[in-house]
Amino acid sequence: MTVSQASTSSGGSDDGYTLPETLQRLSKSPQGFILGAILAPLIRGLENIVLRLLETLTFVFQGSAPGLIGTYGLADIPLYIGTQLVNVGSIIGGSAAGGTGILGLINRLVEAGLAFATAGGPLAPIIVAGELVVVVYVIVVVARRIILVIADAVPGLAGVLGT
Template identity: 35%
Template sequence: MSASGDGSAISGWADLSLPPVLQAFTSSPQNFILGAVLSGILEWLFGTVSLVIDVILLVVAGSEPATFDAPGEQLGIADIPVSVANNLGGVGETAGTAIIAGIEAFNEPIFEAAAFAGPASPLIFVLIIIIETTAVLWLLQRAVYVAADLLQLGGLTE
């Protein structure tokens, strides 16, 4: 039908086939539509799950999850203790160093003695850490109450 002989001519009805997508639709329209709807639902579901995981990661680990308290980072929950320690260390480095040295001096003989407890030593270490953490939190609570009383923030300590 084409005089040029380039092979672009239609030689018969067999050459007039539908694209594979249309062939799938004409062979089973119900399955085609169901597959299209299900694939859309799955894409939406995976996108939502991915978004939720990203938000949780941002809240927990911040905008740079590989580093703690990175410069310019949006801080996450895991970054808060590091940021507080950096800020307290920078503001009152001498006092902070003295407090940490005092805690280390207090803990060193206890940890050395607990090392001889055998299998119970991890429990002793955890118990010591829990007691010290409780004491520090109690002291911080008292400091907040004192500061609130000095600033006359009524209702906080009542």
């Protein structure tokens, strides 16, 4: 008598029914099934959360693109401030050749003084020397005022400069 005949003769017929593959894996290795079916998706979800967090931190630091394009990030702040300072400096300083800003004003003063000195005849060297003193004085006053404004704007710098 064979094994298959013994099972059918004892009345325990299986009628061709087999357990689903999932239940077979569970019955063979419950611990492996739990680790594979439950913990694997949780770990993948945790990995996705960590990646999203890192992408968000990168976006906050770098912005949407490097440089002053799109959304600015923390790394773009010094570049933005520098660009604004250069723009303000070019507006204030201007150009001596173009006659704009402080340099244009000083250029006009120098030209007016030279025209006056040319008309002064023998007193021209004294007029040019006086003009030189006035121009240097104006430059020193303007530079000192700029330094004081910057010192007041930067915390702690006024104490270091003693102003």
